Amino acid sequence: MITMWIKALRVIPRISREEWNGLDIISRWLIASRAAVFVMTATAGVIGGLLAYRAGAFSWDIFILAVFGIVLAHATNNLLNDYVDYSKGVDHNNYYRAQYGPHPLEHGLLSKNSFLWYIVVSGMMALAIGFVITGLTGWATLWLVGAGLFFLLFYTWPLKYYGLGELSVVLVWGPLMVGGTYFVVSHGQWNNWVAMVSLVYALGPTTVLLGKHTDKMEQDVLKGIRTLPVITGEKTARYLTISLWVIQYILILWLVVSRQLGPSMLVVFLTIPRLIKTVKVFLKPRPDAAPEGYDKNAWPLYLVAHAFEFTRLFGLMFLLGLIADVMMYKVMG
Numbered sequence: 001m002i003t004m005w006i007k008a009l010r011v012i013p014r015i016s017r018e019e020w021n022g023l024d025i026i027s028r029w030l031i032a033s034r035a036a037v038f039v040m041t042a043t044a045g046v047i048g049g050l051l052a053y054r055a056g057a058f059s060w061d062i063f064i065l066a067v068f069g070i071v072l073a074h075a076t077n078n079l080l081n082d083y084v085d086y087s088k089g090v091d092h093n094n095y096y097r098a099q100y101g102p103h104p105l106e107h108g109l110l111s112k113n114s115f116l117w118y119i120v121v122s123g124m125m126a127l128a129i130g131f132v133i134t135g136l137t138g139w140a141t142l143w144l145v146g147a148g149l150f151f152l153l154f155y156t157w158p159l160k161y162y163g164l165g166e167l168s169v170v171l172v173w174g175p176l177m178v179g180g181t182y183f184v185v186s187h188g189q190w191n192n193w194v195a196m197v198s199l200v201y202a203l204g205p206t207t208v209l210l211g212k213h214t215d216k217m218e219q220d221v222l223k224g225i226r227t228l229p230v231i232t233g234e235k236t237a238r239y240l241t242i243s244l245w246v247i248q249y250i251l252i253l254w255l256v257v258s259r260q261l262g263p264s265m266l267v268v269f270l271t272i273p274r275l276i277k278t279v280k281v282f283l284k285p286r287p288d289a290a291p292e293g294y295d296k297n298a299w300p301l302y303l304v305a306h307a308f309e310f311t312r313l314f315g316l317m318f319l320l321g322l323i324a325d326v327m328m329y330k331v332m333g
Contacts, residue, residue: 001027008035014297015102020109032082032104032118033075037308040205041074042067043315044173047201047322048181051194054326057186062136066181069129073148076123081156083115088157090223123152137184144180151176166228169209174202193260200251201318203244204311210241211307215286215300238282241307245275248314264324268317271310278310 001024007013008030020028029035045067052058086092086105104110110118130145151159151172159168178198183190213220213227214237220230229237252268255261282303290299298305 005030009038010036012036013102017107017109020102028104028110029075029118029122031102032110032115033078033122035075037078037208038071038074039312040173040208040315041071041177043319044177044198044201044205045070045181046319047197048178048183048194049185050319050322050326051178051182051197052185052189054329055182055186055189055191057189059136059185059187062133062187063181063185065129065133066184069126069133070148070177070181072122072126072129073152076119076126077152077155079115079119079122080152081160083112083119084156087112090225126152133184137187140188141184144176144183147176148172148180160227161225163226163228163231165213166206166209169206170199170202172202173205174198178202193255196251196255197261200248200255201315203248204315207241207244208304208307208311210237210244211282211304212301214238214241215303234285238285238303241303242279242282245279245310245314252318261322262325262328264328265318265321267321267324268314271314271317274310274313278306281306 004013004023004027008027012034013031015023015031020031023031045063048066049058049063052063082103082105086103092106102109105112105115127145127149130141130148134141134145151168155165155168159165175195175198178201179190179194182194182198210229214229214234217227217229217234217237220227228240232240249269249272252261252265256263256265286303290296290302294302
């Protein structure tokens with residue numbers, strides 16, 4: 001049981017119906033909600049908490065609630081995304097989503113009613129946490145709850161369908177998740193530099209989404225889904241992704257030079273070798289089939305897989321640098 005939990009948090013496992021039937025409810029929920037990507041969300045919450053601690057205002061109970069709340073909200077969005085796309089017929093006939101991992105509805109693992117319960121329970125738990133935090137921090141937090149609810153409900157449609165999904169991720173993983181966690185954990189404090197730090201991190205998950213949407217661009221064109229790569233074209237989308245990675249390094253350097261963050265943040269530059277490797281992949285058109293030596297089980301995930309691996313490493317270095325920065329700031333301050 002625990003082994004499957006860990007696996008589902010690391011990768012999106014490919015499982016048979018027989019294996020699914022033998023799973024516990026938590027394992028099923030983790031697989032259905034694509035929990036492997038939750039690391040990006042949890043990291044956003046931790047960054048917000050660290051920034052609040054650095055500012056001298058930190059509440060453990062609110063921090064823990066906030067991290068669980070945003071992870072549950074992310075899970076709800078993933079589940080809702082699958083439900084809406086399946087109901088609209090998007091995920092039918094071996095569509096991209098049904099190829100890279102178990103799709104409980106498309107593969108007949110769950111009925112629509114059962115899947116709806118996954119959405120309702122996850123969503124109600126996230127909303128309940130939002131209301132609890134509001135009670136602890138004040139009515140201003142309702143703005144964050146409302147914003148989160150908006151993106152949760154409307155990301156799949158219409159935002160994703162009209163080229164606004166990528167911008168949504170910048171706003172959600174940046175000011176909303178990082179900034180929102182900072183706001184509630186610090187009991188209503190706000191600093192403009194927090195928004196800048198949140199932007200640096202948010203560009204990472206945005207590149208992952210760009211990689212995913214570029215991977216499935218041709219299928220999205222046929223389905224009438226106008227993601228940003230569909231609008232700009234594949235080459236522009238690949239170069240935009242590379243540009244966002246470069247911007248992350250530039251912003252980190254600026255934050256350090258301007259003394260808004262300490263020099264320990266420069267540890268992210270240790271990820272440059274991986275960046276170079278990833279950029280080489282993005283400089284070439286996406287292949288029509290898995291390249292020689294590429295994990296066939298990962299296909300058709302390709303650009304998104306490379307983007308996720310780099311973003312996970314960058315996020316880890318970012319987090320380590322921030323932890324060191326907070327420790328040094330507290331010691332010297």
